[in-house]
Amino acid sequence: MTQNTTDFYQVKEKMYVATDCIIFGLHEGKLKLLVFKRKVEPLSGEWSLIGSFVRLDEDLEVAGQRVLHEATGLENVFMQQLKSYGKKDRDPGYRCISVAQYALIRIDDYNEQVVEEHGAKWFEIDDLPALILDHDLMVQDALRQLRQNARYQPIGFELLPEKFTIPQLQLLYEAIYQKELDPRNFRKKVFSFNVLEKLDEKDKSTSKRGAFLYKFNYENYQKLLKSGYNFEIA
Amino acid sequence: MTQNTTDFYQVKEKMYVATDCIIFGLHEGKLKLLVFKRKVEPLSGEWSLIGSFVRLDEDLEVAGQRVLHEATGLENVFMQQLKSYGKKDRDPGYRCISVAQYALIRIDDYNEQVVEEHGAKWFEIDDLPALILDHDLMVQDALRQLRQNARYQPIGFELLPEKFTIPQLQLLYEAIYQKELDPRNFRKKVFSFNVLEKLDEKDKSTSKRGAFLYKFNYENYQKLLKSGYNFEIA
DNA sequence: GTAATAAATGTAAAATATACATTTAATATG
DNA sequence: CATATTAAATGTATATTTTACATTTATTAC
Numbered sequence: 164m165t166q167n168t169t170d171f172y173q174v175k176e177k178m179y180v181a182t183d184c185i186i187f188g189l190h191e192g193k194l195k196l197l198v199f200k201r202k203v204e205p206l207s208g209e210w211s212l213i214g215s216f217v218r219l220d221e222d223l224e225v226a227g228q229r230v231l232h233e234a235t236g237l238e239n240v241f242m243q244q245l246k247s248y249g250k251k252d253r254d255p256g257y258r259c260i261s262v263a264q265y266a267l268i269r270i271d272d273y274n275e276q277v278v279e280e281h282g283a284k285w286f287e288i289d290d291l292p293a294l295i296l297d298h299d300l301m302v303q304d305a306l307r308q309l310r311q312n313a314r315y316q317p318i319g320f321e322l323l324p325e326k327f328t329i330p331q332l333q334l335l336y337e338a339i340y341q342k343e344l345d346p347r348n349f350r351k352k353v354f355s356f357n358v359l360e361k362l363d364e365k366d367k368s369t370s371k372r373g374a375f376l377y378k379f380n381y382e383n384y385q386k387l388l389k390s391g392y393n394f395e396i397a
Numbered sequence: 398m399t400q401n402t403t404d405f406y407q408v409k410e411k412m413y414v415a416t417d418c419i420i421f422g423l424h425e426g427k428l429k430l431l432v433f434k435r436k437v438e439p440l441s442g443e444w445s446l447i448g449s450f451v452r453l454d455e456d457l458e459v460a461g462q463r464v465l466h467e468a469t470g471l472e473n474v475f476m477q478q479l480k481s482y483g484k485k486d487r488d489p490g491y492r493c494i495s496v497a498q499y500a501l502i503r504i505d506d507y508n509e510q511v512v513e514e515h516g517a518k519w520f521e522i523d524d525l526p527a528l529i530l531d532h533d534l535m536v537q538d539a540l541r542q543l544r545q546n547a548r549y550q551p552i553g554f555e556l557l558p559e560k561f562t563i564p565q566l567q568l569l570y571e572a573i574y575q576k577e578l579d580p581r582n583f584r585k586k587v588f589s590f591n592v593l594e595k596l597d598e599k600d601k602s603t604s605k606r607g608a609f610l611y612k613f614n615y616e617n618y619q620k621l622l623k624s625g626y627n628f629e630i631a
Numbered sequence: 632g633t634a635a636t637a638a639a640t641g642t643a644a645a646a647t648a649t650a651c652a653t654t655t656a657a658t659a660t661g
Numbered sequence: 662c663a664t665a666t667t668a669a670a671t672g673t674a675t676a677t678t679t680t681a682c683a684t685t686t687a688t689t690a691c
Contacts, residue, residue: 178453217494222483247457247496248457249458250457251455251456260457262483367689373688582648601657603667604668605659607669608669
């Protein structure tokens with residue numbers, strides 16, 4: 164499958180810095196990861212995270228946003244640095260340190276065409292293909308950190324549309340933690356944080372009765388954070 | 398104070414990767430940070446974290462251990478990656494990404510002489526001098542992460558000698574969280590984790606009665622982690 | 632108007648966290 | 662050797678949080 168790639172290996176006499184993006188999305192209550200079919204040698208045709216070398220005149224975060232933009236067309240996406248991967252043999256071609264950054268996007272917002280154009284595909288989190296190099300490790304680390312961060316930040320809101328219902332929010336957390344939650348207890352908990360604003364609209368796409376839409380109140384969230392509170396949900 | 402360093406600035410045509418170490422230690426119940434008086438231009442004479450460029454044939458973690466060893470003489474120290482700092486202008490001399498790693502060491506183990514030789518000094522955490530570049534930021538980030546991690550890992554044990562007393566352990570957590578803890582509740586909590594082994598020895602350095610020494614049981618800790626438990630203390 | 636469906640809600644029991652004061656072991660001192 | 666001194670060690674009652682669990686409600690489709 165993978166052709167002989169020996170030609171592409173080169174002497175490691177220079178240090179490179181790359182950034183790789185772990186792109187999470189939510190679709191129909193499932194947490195997904197965006198992976199790309201690699202188009203260049205070596206390892207052409209293999210599944211991979213999307214990444215790029217960091218430019219000399221470019222901040223690290225800017226590089227992450229650029230990669231994300233080039234790959235998806237999206238801008239100003241929620242993105243957070245995970246950690247850097249620096250085993251000396253992690254990349255057979257270069258001596259390369261990769262700074263992994265993870266992004267959360269709303270799949271509904273997403274221009275599906277751009278995905279196709281880039282040979283990209285959304286995979287469900289528990290059904291991922293093998294990825295090149297140490298990208299599998301990056302994904303596992305990112306998942307762990309996503310779960311961890313979701314305990315203390317309303318990070319999940321990045322994955323939902325601006326207006327969302329409580330059942331949607333619950334599905335999101337169930338997807339992140341891979342565990343069913345009790346709807347009564349879940350509501351109690353999220354309301355207790357005082358960061359949801361109930362709207363006068365309903366979403367009737369999933370039931371006859373319809374579920375009220377809410378939006379997130381960032382001001383109250385900021386207050387909550389300053390008061391040292393833990394946004395622990397699952 | 399700082400002399401004119403213009404001579405040292407150079408064209409940024411190459412990417413460098415460095416690692417900087419945030420070295421925490423515990424001494425007399427106080428959490429301290431090891432900082433170094435910089436000996437080379439630019440910014441000679443200023444306080445700084447200790448760091449080094451990462452070598453081409455060196456894993457990132459190995460680079461961290463090397464820096465730590467060169468600076469303190471210690472080996473196999475607990476060390477954890479914090480994050481990478483990559484603003485394009487963060488270092489006026491080079492285009493340099495720095496991977497920050499933080500270490501926890503037992504100041505008693507420590508060869509005080511080596512510290513002096515390197516122009517290093519232990520500062521109390523709430524009385525730090527200004528550091529060069531973005532090192533202040535690194536320290537603040539590291540402190541936040543130390544506090545965060547201490548909630549879920551018995552990270553604090555790295556800062557204590559192999560044998561320690563409960564009051565010592567409590568002082569450590571009080572230093573990390575900068576807050577007084579109730580001795581009865583603290584004991585209940587740490588014992589509930591089942592990771593302490595009581596020894597038949599006492600430490601009588603702080604009281605006539607003496608306090609029993611304990612050691613940490615890594616096996617039980619591993620079990621605890623696998624069962625998904627939270628090692629939350631403060 | 633009846634059936635169907637997901638949304639919305641409350642309460643009691645269990646577990647956990649908090650607040651708080653006394654006794655104990657060992658040494659030092661007169 | 663009796664007493665004073667000191668930090669170590671311990672238990673309990675209360676408040677808070679978490680968990681478990683079943684019914685009613687609003688709306689649409691037939």
